Amino acid sequence: MRQAYITESGHDAEQGGRSGSRVRAAFGRWRRDPGIWRRGMVLAAFSVLVGLLMIFHAQIPNRVGNLGSLTETFLPWLGLLVPVLLVLALLRRSATALIALLVPVVVWLNLFGGLVTDKSEDTGEGGLTVATHNVNADNSDPEGTARQVAESGAEVVALEELTADAVPAYEKALASAYPHHSVVGTVGLWSKYPMSGTGAVDIRLGWERAMRSTVATPSGDVAVYVAHLPSVRVKMNSGFTASQRDESADALGAAIARDEVPRVVLLGDLNGTMNDRSLNAVTAQMRSTQGAAGDGFGFSWPASFPMARIDQIMVKGVEPVSSWTLPRTASDHLPIAARVTF
Known part of the structure; x- marks a missing residue:
């Protein structure tokens, strides 16, 4: 047995020596x-x-x-x-x-x-957990989708791309965990804490795809915005069609800047990334929870092969401590969540 061991070790050493020689020879040819x-x-x-x-x-x-x-x-x-x-x-x-x-x-x-490392510092003590999800108007399992998002443990949940027919299903699935909620147009907000001052936010679309509410958390009031900015398309004849989204982003940014509540959380599908200059009206005054306290890029769309983080949780006046994506639902977006402290 000992002889076999020695023979095998010698063979490995010989093989390693040959490999090293080939590498040295290759570099030698490069130098010459x-x-x-x-x-x-x-x-x-x-x-x-x-x-x-x-x-x-x-x-x-x-x-x-x-x-x-x-x-x-x-x-x-x-x-x-x-x-x-x-x-x-x-x-x-x-x-x-x-x-x-x-x-x-x-x-x-x-x-x-800096995005490829885990920057979360969540101790699990205090703070507020929030989640947001574009549920997709064609979602075939609204109740299941709602339950999956609720399992994140979020105290505040925002949903976008709600249809009138599907709203009752979401309300039913979330009723026991979230006693407070409001739906404005195609966006909705569910909360474990009381909500007040709830209403639509004008983002220059002609129909309602953004809302604001003050959530009374145990640590103090937080102004929570939910927004679904217009979709963008890449067309051969006109390029990246994003003008309507850009105008809505400017209006949303102006509304947030006017808000008198010092703590603000924005949840929603912005149809754009933090790198996109056209969202500066929003991104210049708020922090991305993924950039500040996430693990990886946190891409959220498309759910089948995420390539961009167009769903965002952004904050000002509060400190992000963790941010993550949730498991896939019946939507074409991934839900995302974050935890913040005051």
């Missing part, structure tokens, strides 16, 4: 190759271009098809070009391309590196 600095100039230029695109994304004009907002919606995904460029640089045996690749790597880490 005078073309490693001349090859791959196009790859190097493309790497630098990707990095500059991420650095100066705010300078991409929106005048033509809202191209800037479209780029910012999917900005984190530009990082997928890095491994592709790395493989191409290795295959091309280009030192220039490899060094240039540092540009998009450093920029991406600077922009999004």
Whole structure:
């Protein structure tokens, strides 16, 4: 048995030695190759271009098809070009391309590196847990969807894209856990704590897709906004059609800025990400719970393969301590939740 062990170990060592020799030989050929600095100039230029695109994304004009907002919606995904460029640089045996690749790597880490770590600091003591979900007007299981969101333990729940036919089902499923609720147009708010001053918020649509209510929590009053901004589309002839959403975002931001309650929580489907400059009227005055206390990017749409976080929980006057996505329901969006402290 001892002899077999020694023989096997020796074989492994020999194999490792051969692998190391091959690696050293490969690097040796690279060092002796005078073309490693001349090859791959196009790859190097493309790497630098990707990095500059991420650095100066705010300078991409929106005048033509809202191209800037479209780029910012999917900005984190530009990082997928890095491994592709790395493989191409290795295959091309280009030192220039490899060094240039540092540009998009450093920029991406600077922009999004903080999102890939778990920043939650929730001790489970005090505070307020909130959740929001675009339930989808075509939801085939409204009661099941409502129960799933309620299982998050949230004291306050916002639902968007409610239809008149489905509202009774949501009300029935949530009645026992949430004694206070109100539905305004296609959005609704359910709370374990008393609500007052509830009403629609004008976001310049001509119909009601936003509301506000003051929730009296044990730690004090909180102004809770629920909003579903207009949908956006990508069309070949007109680009990223987001003008109506942008106007609604401006109106929503103005309403929040006027609010006299110092603690504000915004729940809803904003049809845009925190990177999208067109939502500045809102994002400039509020914090994203995912960015401040989340674990990962928290993408919420589409539920089958989440690519963007267009559903948001944003706050001001309170401190986010954790943020997370909830399991998939019968909707095409994932529900999200967050916990905040005062």
